[in-house]
Amino acid sequence: MKSKQAIMLIAVGIAVVILIGAGILILARNNDDGTEGLHVVTTFYPLHFLASQIGGDRASISMLIPENIEPHVWEPKVSDILKVDRSDIFIYNGGGFEPWVKDFIGSSQNNDLLIVDTSENVGLQMSAEVMEMIGDVEEHLSEGPFENVQATAAESSAPAIGPANTCRNVTLHAGSGLRKGYIKLHSEEDAEYIVATATTVSFTITSNGVALEPEMSIDPSSQYPGVAILRVFDMEPGDFIISISSTSAGTFGFVFMEKHHDEGGDEHEHGHGLNDPHFWLDPVLAMVQVDNIAKGFSEADPEHAVEYASNAVSLKDRLNKLDSDFKEGLKDRKKNDIITTHEGFNYLAKRYGFETRSAIGISGDEQPSINDIANLVRMIEEKDLGYIFVEPVYSDQYMETVSDETGADILILDGLHGRMGAHADMDYFEIMYENLRNLRIGLEAE
Numbered sequence: 001m002k003s004k005q006a007i008m009l010i011a012v013g014i015a016v017v018i019l020i021g022a023g024i025l026i027l028a029r030n031n032d033d034g035t036e037g038l039h040v041v042t043t044f045y046p047l048h049f050l051a052s053q054i055g056g057d058r059a060s061i062s063m064l065i066p067e068n069i070e071p072h073v074w075e076p077k078v079s080d081i082l083k084v085d086r087s088d089i090f091i092y093n094g095g096g097f098e099p100w101v102k103d104f105i106g107s108s109q110n111n112d113l114l115i116v117d118t119s120e121n122v123g124l125q126m127s128a129e130v131m132e133m134i135g136d137v138e139e140h141l142s143e144g145p146f147e148n149v150q151a152t153a154a155e156s157s158a159p160a161i162g163p164a165n166t167c168r169n170v171t172l173h174a175g176s177g178l179r180k181g182y183i184k185l186h187s188e189e190d191a192e193y194i195v196a197t198a199t200t201v202s203f204t205i206t207s208n209g210v211a212l213e214p215e216m217s218i219d220p221s222s223q224y225p226g227v228a229i230l231r232v233f234d235m236e237p238g239d240f241i242i243s244i245s246s247t248s249a250g251t252f253g254f255v256f257m258e259k260h261h262d263e264g265g266d267e268h269e270h271g272h273g274l275n276d277p278h279f280w281l282d283p284v285l286a287m288v289q290v291d292n293i294a295k296g297f298s299e300a301d302p303e304h305a306v307e308y309a310s311n312a313v314s315l316k317d318r319l320n321k322l323d324s325d326f327k328e329g330l331k332d333r334k335k336n337d338i339i340t341t342h343e344g345f346n347y348l349a350k351r352y353g354f355e356t357r358s359a360i361g362i363s364g365d366e367q368p369s370i371n372d373i374a375n376l377v378r379m380i381e382e383k384d385l386g387y388i389f390v391e392p393v394y395s396d397q398y399m400e401t402v403s404d405e406t407g408a409d410i411l412i413l414d415g416l417h418g419r420m421g422a423h424a425d426m427d428y429f430e431i432m433y434e435n436l437r438n439l440r441i442g443l444e445a446e
Contacts, residue, residue, distance in 0.1 A: 037060060039059075039060050039086065043063065043092045043093060044093070044418065059297070069418070081107050089115075089296050092117060093277055094277065120292050124279070126218075127276045128276070133194070136257075137255060141197075141226050146169045149168045149183060149254075150171050151173050151181020151244060155182045157182075158182035158241060159183055160184040162187065164256050168255075169251055169252070170244070170251065170252060172246060172249070179246050179250055181243075185242055187236070187237055187240065191258050192235075192259040193258055193259060194257050195230075195231050195256055197254050197255075200246075201229070201244055201249055205241070205243075217232075280416065281345060281432075287316045291312065293312075294308050294309060294312035322432055329439075329440050330354070330445050331445075337355045337357070338387075338442055339358070340358045340390075340391065341359050341398060344415040345358075348435075357379060359373065376402050377405045386408055386444075387408055389413035
């Protein structure tokens with residue numbers, strides 16, 4: 001009897017799920033605005049602008065993130081899922097800019113939805129936080145000091161390495177076949193820890209027989225030749241067994257260190273992950289985004305593919321002109337450094353050869369520490385900078401403090417997360433040319 005009741009409850013549950021799903025689809029269809037052409041949803045303003053230029057009169061473009069909201073902290077609602085459910089194309093930035101997007105897309109009931117990730121074929125940069133972390137690890141692995149450790153063949157007799165922030169030359173057990181061995185890591189505190197090697201080896205970390213999944217996994221580029229593998233693990237106080245194997249390396253450099261957080265500040269989350277996603281500010285990379293969007297339009301509406309391709313060519317011509325104007329406008333600058341509120345201008349700086357520092361990192365919900373502000377003040381004084389930059393989407397309070405301390409004047413450098421303040425009525429190109437004018441002042445190119 002109980003089993004029959006259980007079966008009935010399961011059947012009712014399944015029916016409810018089916019009815020909810022069907023209701024969402026019906027509601028989505030009933031909410032369609034009746035207009036012809038493609039229905040396209042983008043996540044935020046730069047993509048809305050690019051898609052509008054490509055789609056022209058043949059597409060109805062909307063965006064999820066309001067322009068008066070800082071997009072790093074925005075999260076979608078059920079109504080946003082319904083909006084996407086009645087659309088033909090969903091366009092997002094990618095590169096980790098929308099950390100919610102995987103679950104969001106998975107919630108859609110529209111099996112015909114065409115999804116465009118505009119980061120495809122974009123050469124993503126690592127975030128400044130990640131590059132700094134790799135640099136610190138490389139310094140440890142290259143300079144030591146090192147102690148020699150012989151890995152053992154048995155887990156029970158593994159030698160202990162700890163506390164953290166230590167470097168070792170680990171020699172693997174020769175045994176038969178692969179070189180391998182066990183060592184033991186000891187964490188003093190509940191914290192994030194970095195485990196890195198100077199040679200490519202295979203390793204796993206276990207606690208009570210359960211393997212730990214890394215919070216972050218990095219295989220550094222040739223920019224950091226002293227680091228082969230870097231993993232970040234969230235560890236509780238205690239002992240952890242690391243099992244290592246290698247087909248070639250008998251002895252290798254190994255570092256176990258606590259992940260650094262700025263003194264006096266909140267522990268920075270990983271933000272968008274490994275990569276900096278602010279590539280829409282680089283006109284050359286924005287052209288890659290244009291190609292990705294145009295490809296999506298043509299796939300969804302092949303009958304008008306030639307028109308979408310033509311619109312994309314015209315848009316890329318304007319971006320080419322923007323790129324040329326930035327090169328020409330900044331070539332004779334006297335300064336080579338800028339200070340901004342938020343770490344969002346790395347791609348722009350790399351493209352045109354200047355350096356950028358910020359009060360807060362990639363995640364806009366971070367708070368700068370007293371040490372962060374002091375470092376910016378020191379840099380401004382050392383480099384004799386007369387200007388610092390604020391962004392309309394962020395509070396000016398940090399930059400006003402730096403301005404008061406240094407006497408540097410404040411200019412606007414817009415990250416184009418949305419259109420706000422003095423730039424509320426401008427489009428992508430108008431804002432970018434305003435950015436160029438202010439960069440010419442700040443970098444003393446006039």
